[in-house]
Amino acid sequence: MTVRLNKILMKRWKHFFSRGMILVMAVFMSSCARLPIESIGCPPREMVVPTLTRVPILRKDVYHVAAPGETVWRIAKMYDVDIKDIKRANRLRNTKEIEMGQRLIVPSAASLKPVVTLYPSKKWKYIIIHHSATDVGNALAFHGYHHRRGFENGLGYHFVVSNGTKGKEDGQIEVSPRWTKQQNGAHCKAANMNNKAIGVCLVGNFSDGRVSQDQMESLVYLVDRLRRYYKVPLKNIMGHGRVHGAQTECPGKKFPWTKFITGLKNARRYYGDRLIKEEHGDARKY
Numbered sequence: 001m002t003v004r005l006n007k008i009l010m011k012r013w014k015h016f017f018s019r020g021m022i023l024v025m026a027v028f029m030s031s032c033a034r035l036p037i038e039s040i041g042c043p044p045r046e047m048v049v050p051t052l053t054r055v056p057i058l059r060k061d062v063y064h065v066a067a068p069g070e071t072v073w074r075i076a077k078m079y080d081v082d083i084k085d086i087k088r089a090n091r092l093r094n095t096k097e098i099e100m101g102q103r104l105i106v107p108s109a110a111s112l113k114p115v116v117t118l119y120p121s122k123k124w125k126y127i128i129i130h131h132s133a134t135d136v137g138n139a140l141a142f143h144g145y146h147h148r149r150g151f152e153n154g155l156g157y158h159f160v161v162s163n164g165t166k167g168k169e170d171g172q173i174e175v176s177p178r179w180t181k182q183q184n185g186a187h188c189k190a191a192n193m194n195n196k197a198i199g200v201c202l203v204g205n206f207s208d209g210r211v212s213q214d215q216m217e218s219l220v221y222l223v224d225r226l227r228r229y230y231k232v233p234l235k236n237i238m239g240h241g242r243v244h245g246a247q248t249e250c251p252g253k254k255f256p257w258t259k260f261i262t263g264l265k266n267a268r269r270y271y272g273d274r275l276i277k278e279e280h281g282d283a284r285k286y
């Protein structure tokens, strides 16, 4: 389970807990507080927590708009549900039927978790960070925009990290078809980076705005996995504007590089090696 997922769970748990505690405290105050605890056998406060977490509050039906290249398999993994349940709820005859932009119901969905698949490859030597230079956006919107700009395969990045706009959660990692098909990027012509660099785009404009905490945590999580798996040295992780020959200030003057790099250096402590072992690529599943 990722730090981000833990955070989401904590947020929801805290919300529930804050309401639940009022009830718990009311019971506690009425039955226990006036007598020594030992004499009436009230459970210690810690015992309250597992009781609350057993309540199935985290799952709910959600709508999901399919991003470019997203499959039912991927959506099922993202929400920790069975493929069959998505098929049944949406009356899909097969899992190849969905199209980008299609609105699907995901029954009894858990909190969203990132599904970042890793494919064996010697191609990826750099990781380039971009911003969208827009206040809002998601993979689907950028896909259309890049198509209109004449990019043959649409969305030019390999990953998009959301800022919580256009129906996506803050910090949600969207995986581009260019990644699942292991295609060249269309995000940085300079220094031939499109052939050898993984392109990651954060939604937002960091010439003015700030990277949210959730976005930064997801970026660190994503880049940490990628750099360890593909053995990309820290010096090869850079902003678009730092690529030799690039004429841009992308990802923006206010992008917090020190925070990002410090996060990467500390990531192993947070995530350990287990993430590298998860969900290794199997292109047939996508």
Ligand SMILES: [Zn+2]
Residues within 6 Å of the ligand: 129, 130, 131, 187, 240, 241, 248, 250, 251
């Ligand atoms: Zn850029």
